[in-house]
Structures are given as C-alpha cells and as structure tokens.
Amino acid sequence: xxxxxxxxHRPPTDGRRPDxxxxxxxxxxxxPTAPKTPGPAPRARHLAPSADTPSAERAxxxxxxxxxxTPTDTTPDPEPTDTTPKPEPAAPPxxxxxxxxxxxxxxxxxxxxxxxxxxxxxxxxxxxxxxxFAQAILDRLDGGGSVVAPVALLAVFLVAGALLTGLNAxxxxxxxxxxxxxxxxxxxxxxxxxxxxxxxxRAPGDLIARVTSDSTLLKSAATEGLIxxxxxxxxxxxxxxxxxxxxxxxxxxxxxxxxxxxxxxxxILPRIKAAVARSQASVGAVGAVLDRTLGAARTVKANxxxxxxxxxxxxxxxxxxxxxxxxxxYSALVTMVGGAAIQTAFLVVLGVGGTFVAHHSMSxxxxxxxxxxxxxxxxxxxxxxxxxxxxxxxxxxxGRIQEAGALPVEDDIDATGPAHTPAHAAPPAVELTGVExxxxxxxxxxxxxxxTVPGGTRTALVGLSGAxxxxxxxxxxxxxxxxxxxxxxxxxxIAALPRAEVRRRIAYVEQDSPVMAGTLRENLLYAAPSATxxxxxxxxxxxxxxxxxxxxxxxxxxxxxxxxxTLSGGERQRLAIARAxxxxxxxxxxxxxxxxxxxxxEQALGELVARTAGRCTVLLxxxxxxTVTDADQIVVLEHGDVRAVGTHHSLVDDDDLYRELxxxxxxxxxxxxxxxxxxxxxxxxVSAP
Numbered sequence: 001x002x003x004x005x006x007x008x009h010r011p012p013t014d015g016r017r018p019d020x021x022x023x024x025x026x027x028x029x030x031x032p033t034a035p036k037t038p039g040p041a042p043r044a045r046h047l048a049p050s051a052d053t054p055s056a057e058r059a060x061x062x063x064x065x066x067x068x069x070t071p072t073d074t075t076p077d078p079e080p081t082d083t084t085p086k087p088e089p090a091a092p093p094x095x096x097x098x099x100x101x102x103x104x105x106x107x108x109x110x111x112x113x114x115x116x117x118x119x120x121x122x123x124x125x126x127x128x129x130x131x132x133f134a135q136a137i138l139d140r141l142d143g144g145g146s147v148v149a150p151v152a153l154l155a156v157f158l159v160a161g162a163l164l165t166g167l168n169a170x171x172x173x174x175x176x177x178x179x180x181x182x183x184x185x186x187x188x189x190x191x192x193x194x195x196x197x198x199x200x201x202r203a204p205g206d207l208i209a210r211v212t213s214d215s216t217l218l219k220s221a222a223t224e225g226l227i228x229x230x231x232x233x234x235x236x237x238x239x240x241x242x243x244x245x246x247x248x249x250x251x252x253x254x255x256x257x258x259x260x261x262x263x264x265x266x267x268i269l270p271r272i273k274a275a276v277a278r279s280q281a282s283v284g285a286v287g288a289v290l291d292r293t294l295g296a297a298r299t300v301k302a303n304x305x306x307x308x309x310x311x312x313x314x315x316x317x318x319x320x321x322x323x324x325x326x327x328x329x330y331s332a333l334v335t336m337v338g339g340a341a342i343q344t345a346f347l348v349v350l351g352v353g354g355t356f357v358a359h360h361s362m363s364x365x366x367x368x369x370x371x372x373x374x375x376x377x378x379x380x381x382x383x384x385x386x387x388x389x390x391x392x393x394x395x396x397x398x399g400r401i402q403e404a405g406a407l408p409v410e411d412d413i414d415a416t417g418p419a420h421t422p423a424h425a426a427p428p429a430v431e432l433t434g435v436e437x438x439x440x441x442x443x444x445x446x447x448x449x450x451x452t453v454p455g456g457t458r459t460a461l462v463g464l465s466g467a468x469x470x471x472x473x474x475x476x477x478x479x480x481x482x483x484x485x486x487x488x489x490x491x492x493x494i495a496a497l498p499r500a501e502v503r504r505r506i507a508y509v510e511q512d513s514p515v516m517a518g519t520l521r522e523n524l525l526y527a528a529p530s531a532t533x534x535x536x537x538x539x540x541x542x543x544x545x546x547x548x549x550x551x552x553x554x555x556x557x558x559x560x561x562x563x564x565x566t567l568s569g570g571e572r573q574r575l576a577i578a579r580a581x582x583x584x585x586x587x588x589x590x591x592x593x594x595x596x597x598x599x600x601x602e603q604a605l606g607e608l609v610a611r612t613a614g615r616c617t618v619l620l621x622x623x624x625x626x627t628v629t630d631a632d633q634i635v636v637l638e639h640g641d642v643r644a645v646g647t648h649h650s651l652v653d654d655d656d657l658y659r660e661l662x663x664x665x666x667x668x669x670x671x672x673x674x675x676x677x678x679x680x681x682x683x684x685x686v687s688a689p
Contacts, residue, residue: 194410
C-alpha cells in the first residue's frame with residue numbers, strides 16, 4: 001500500500017484476453033510437500049462456481065506480473081505430479097561402518113571392558129590348566145600315587161572359572177546396555193533436531209528403526225563381540241603354547257587344519273556385514289510402511305484400502321525376511337565351518353598321535369592331554385567365529401547409525417534466551433525484501449517477494465494454490481532458508497538470530513493443527529510450561545474450549561489420544577490456537593486457522609485475532625475471504641510474487657484476481673436469484689460453505 005492508502009497494483013502487461021472456458025480446479029498449498037501446480041492459464045472474468053468447490057479457490061492463476069526493473073522469469077511451471085503416498089524403497093542399503101567407528105562407541109567404557117577382558121583371561125587360564133591336571137591324575141593313577149591334590153586343585157579351578165565367567169557376563173551385559181543407551185540418546189537428540197528439509201524427504205519409520213533395531217545390533221558388537229574376539233585370540237594363543245609344550249609335531253598338524261578352515265571363514269565374514277546392512281534397511285522400510293498406513297488409518301479405512309495396505313506391508317516384511325535369511329545363512333555357515341574345524345582337527349590329531357604312540361614316541365597321557373587341548377580349542381575358536389560374526393553384524397548397523405548421525409541438524413536450536421517478550425515491548429514490524437526460494441528440483445516457489453507488515457497489525461496472505469503462502473511461513477519460522485533476500489523482525493535479520501530465538505518470538509498455528517498425544521493440559525503447556533492456571537483459563541475461554549472442558553469428566557487431564565483423535569477437527573484447531581496464544585508471541589502466524597471452524601466459532605476467532613493484533617503482529621493465510629476482509633492489509637500472491645497490496649475495498653476496485661476471488665466467494669454463498677453482483681462481493685464478509 002502506498003503512503004496515501006491507495007493500492008499498489010501492477011496491471012497486466014502481456015495484453016492477453018481471458019479465456020472463459022478455462023477450468024477452475026484448485027489444490028491446497030502445503031509448502032514443501034505440496035504438489036506442483038500447472039502453469040498460468042487465461043482466467044475468466046466471471047466464473048460459474050461449482051457446487052462442491054470452495055468458493056475462494058475457483059479461479060486459475062493469471063499470468064504473473066513483475067515489478068518495474070524485475071526480470072521476467074520464463075521458466076515454465078512444472079506439470080502436476082502424482083502425489084499418491086508411496087513407501088520409500090529399502091534398497092540400496094546405506095554405507096556400512098568401519099571397525100574404528102565401532103571401537104569409538106566402546107572407547108568411553110574402556111576401563112570396564114579391560115576389567116572384563118582380565119576376568120575372561122583368568123577364566124580361560126582356569127580352563128587351560130585343566131588338561132594338565134587331567135594328565136597329572138592319569139599319571140598318578142598309572143603309578144599308584146595319590147590323586148587327592150590334583151583333583152582338589154582341578155575342582156578349585158573349575159569353580160573359579162565358573163564364578164569368573166558369571167561375573168564377566170554381568171559386566172558385559174551392563175556395559176552393552178550402557179552403550180546402546182548412549183547411542184539411542186544421541187540419535188534421539190539428533191533426529192529431533194534434524195532440519196525440516198531432511199525430515200521432509202525421509203520416512204519416519206526408517207529413522208525410528210535406526211534408533212531401535214540398529215542400536216540393538218550395535219549393543220552386542222561393541223562389547224560382547226569385541227571382548228569375545230580379543231579373548232578368543234588370546235585364549236587360542238595360550239592353548240597353542242600349551243600344546244607346543246606337549247608335542248610340536250601335532251601342533252603343526254592342528255595349525256594346518258585350522259588355517260585351511262580360517263581362510264574359508266575369512267571369505268564368508270564380509271558377506272555377513274553386507275547382508276545385515278540390507279536386512280536393517282528392509283526393517284526400516286517396514287517401519288516406513290506402517291508409519292504411513294497407521295498415520296492415515298481413517299483414510300485407509302474410508303477408502304476400503306486395508307487389503308492393499310496389508311499387501312504392501314506384507315511385501316516389505318517379506319523383503320526384510322529374505323534379507324534376514326541371507327545373513328542367517330552366512331552366520332550359520334560360519335558356525336558350521338568353525339565346529340567342523342575342531343572335529344577335523346581332533347580326528348587328524350587322533351590318527352597321527354595314535355601312530356606316534358604306537359611307535360613309542362609319545363605317551364598315552366600326553367596324547368590324551370593334547371586331545372583335551374584340541375577340544376579346549378573349541379571354546380576360543382567358537383569365540384573367534386562368534387565374535388567376528390557379531391562384529392560384522394554390528395558394522396552393518398554402524399553404517400546406518402553413522403548415516404543418521406551425520407544428517408544436518410539445526411545446531412542453534414538449543415540456544416538460550418528469554419522465553420517471552422517483555423510486556424511493555426511494542427509488537428515488531430515484519431519486513432520481507434527480495435525474498436526468493438526454490439525447493440530442490442522444483443521451479444522457484446518465491447520470486448523476489450517484498451512487503452512490510454506494520455507492527456501490531458493484521459496482514460492476510462491470499463492467492464491460489466502454489467502462490468507461495470505456506471512457503472513464506474516456513475521461511476519466517478526458519479524451517480528453510482531463503483535462497484536470496486532478507487526477512488526482518490523489528491530491526492533484526494532473522495538469519496542472524498538463532499532459530500530458537502526466532503521461534504520464541506513467533507507462534508505458528510499450522511494448517512492441519514497437529515495435537516500431541518497426551519492430555520489437554522500437556523498440549524496447552526507444550527510451548528509455555530510456566531503458564532499459570534489463570535492464563536490457561538483465559539486461553540480456553542477466548543478459543544471457546546471452556547465448554548468442551550466442562551463436558552470432560554477429567555477436565556484438563558483428559559487424554560486426547562494419538563494425534564488428538566478424540567477431538568473434532570474444530571476442537572483441534574482451537575486447541576492449537578490456544579497453545580499459540582499462551583506463548584505470548586511477538587508475531588502470530590495463522591495458516592488456514594479457521595478452515596475447520598463453524599461460522600460462530602469463526603466469527604469469535606476473528607474478534608480474537610483483532611484483539612490479539614493489539615499486542616502482537618498477525619499474519620494469516622486464508623481462502624475464506626470472510627476471515628480477511630477486516631485485515632489491516634491484504635497481500636495478494638501469485639506464482640511466488642506479490643501481485644498487489646492493499647485493503648479489501650481497494651483490492652476489489654483495483655485488482656482483477658482479488659475481485660474474482662471475492663465474486664466467486666459471494667456467488668458460492670448467495671444464490672444468483674438474490675441479485676447480488678460480483679462487485680458487491682467486495683464489501684461483504686461471507687463465510688464459505
């Protein structure tokens with residue numbers, strides 16, 4: 001609007017004539033997830049409304065006009081796309097992690113892990129000496145000596161080994177739980193702070209799977225797998241040393257068999273890592289499918305799509321099953337080969353050792369002791385194989401955890417600062433200068449938007465689908481950053497402020513008015529935990545929720561169910577507005593805040609917004625003209641640019657698009673035989689049906 005109160009308006013410059021045959025379909029603008037709208041088309045001067053089309057949405061967008069000196073964007077608008085929700089594919093799998101990364105999760109617990117390793121080694125030593133005691137018992141029996149001492153010592157080592165093993169198992173399990181707790185807390189902290197752009201392009205179910213199932217695999221690998229592997233190596237070396245003291249020839253035979261088997265296992269282990277990565281990606285896909293289906297349960301049931309959704313979920317489950325079978329097959333193969341190695345070594349040693357005994361180059365007791373050590377090798381070999389398999393499984397999960405941990409976050413979201421604006425502070429102005437924005441792979445959503453919202457006033461944003469209204473709100477909240485231009489609140493560029501500070505100053509009532517699972521009280525206090533009982537009562541009264549509260553047996557402590565399913569659409573919307581008002585913001589953003597309200601509550605909300613504008617600056621998006629006619633200023637957006645700025649009356653006189661929106665709105669509310677003209681629509685605040 002100019003200084004003298006007239007409307008800022010750019011008349012059409014392309015000389016095109018409107019086409020009366022042009023259709024009037026409209027699609028709701030949903031910001032980053034909205035479907036792409038068709039390009040501009042000629043517009044009819046007077047449109048016949050459809051009985052089932054919202055009146056404020058029955059005009060196609062005319063050719064965008066540019067300010068003087070602004071280059072015309074000739075990029076064609078994208079064609080409409082199919083917006084049917086589809087689950088994200090499970091393949092390709094995420095990159096797998098490294099052993100160094102896995103060790104990083106265990107490093108903070110190195111003291112406990114070292115103690116666990118010492119206990120494991122002591123338990124192994126108690127096992128290593130047992131064949132020697134068995135040899136001593138056999139020798140004494142053969143010579144007629146007493147076996148009391150060696151039997152007693154053998155019993156002591158048996159009991160000590162059992163106690164050490166039990167204590168070590170408890171330490172390992174406790175450390176494992178601590179590792180997974182820290183990983184999950186770190187992931188939760190990061191995922192909640194992910195940038196909106198990342199959340200928009202990733203399935204929530206897959207991100208949840210990284211916190212739950214992936215971290216469970218990491219738990220075993222980061223503690224048990226590492227300790228089992230290290231202990232297996234040391235115990236294996238100790239057993240080989242003891243075998244060398246008995247007979248070096250049989251030791252060579254044993255090593256030949258085990259080396260051959262070890263080569264086979266080395267080839268198999270990397271396949272376990274890759275299989276686990278694919279399996280975990282498939283598990284994430286299952287979570288994504290269920291999140292999509294259960295999140296839209298009413299839509300699924302209303303469209304009779306239970307069968308289709310069940311088949312989709314079952315397909316995802318089958319993919320996870322198939323991927324899991326591959327990993328299980330390789331793990332079973334490694335276990336089988338490891339067990340076969342010990343059996344083969346025993347048979348070979350028995351045959352070769354029997355030959356030595358027959359030629360009197362080895363005693364029977366020495367052969368029995370050596371065979372006991374061969375059997376003893378089963379434990380460290382099993383530990384080596386099992387530990388290596390667990391490490392490979394953990395590495396497959398580490399890759400997905402690392403990928404989630406590397407996603408960009410809003411790192412300034414925890415910045416400290418005043419939670420509320422001082423009561424004496426004047427509402428700030430909001431100024432946009434040359435703001436441009438483009439979603440990745442899309443045509444520009446905003447093209448040099450510039451306008452000013454005076455402090456303490458109400459400004460309405462109107463326009464057809466794809467005009468950029470919700471995108472502007474996303475930029476004001478710093479969900480996205482402009483590709484060019486500046487946005488200022490008061491005298492401060494919001495790009496220079498921490499996101500946390502920007503969002504303390506701005507309250508945002510979203511289009512679908514989400515309600516969190518919990519009670520009414522928890523939802524009201526969600527953004528203002530320190531609100532008093534009197535402030536709660538005031539917020540409920542001004543949003544007309546006090547009547548609802550009186551009907552609820554538990555009052556404010558009544559659970560609202562997941563996503564607020566126990567509330568009506570209008571009640572959810574009013575609850576979201578009450579929640580925003582409790583924050584006492586400097587700027588209030590209302591995105592279609594009356595879309596689900598009846599006429600009486602809409603009128604009450606309009607009066608509330610008028611009063612609220614006295615203590616904060618209000619920007620609202622609406623397709624119902626009845627909610628914007630009393631605004632101090634109306635900004636008409638078209639194709640991501642400002643077409644006109646003015647009051648309701650001046651825009652009806654001077655802007656073709658706004659006049660058609662007003663005419664269509666009135667025609668939808670008043671039958672033609674009442675004789676209401678299109679021009680008179682501009683002076684009436686009529687609610688859309």
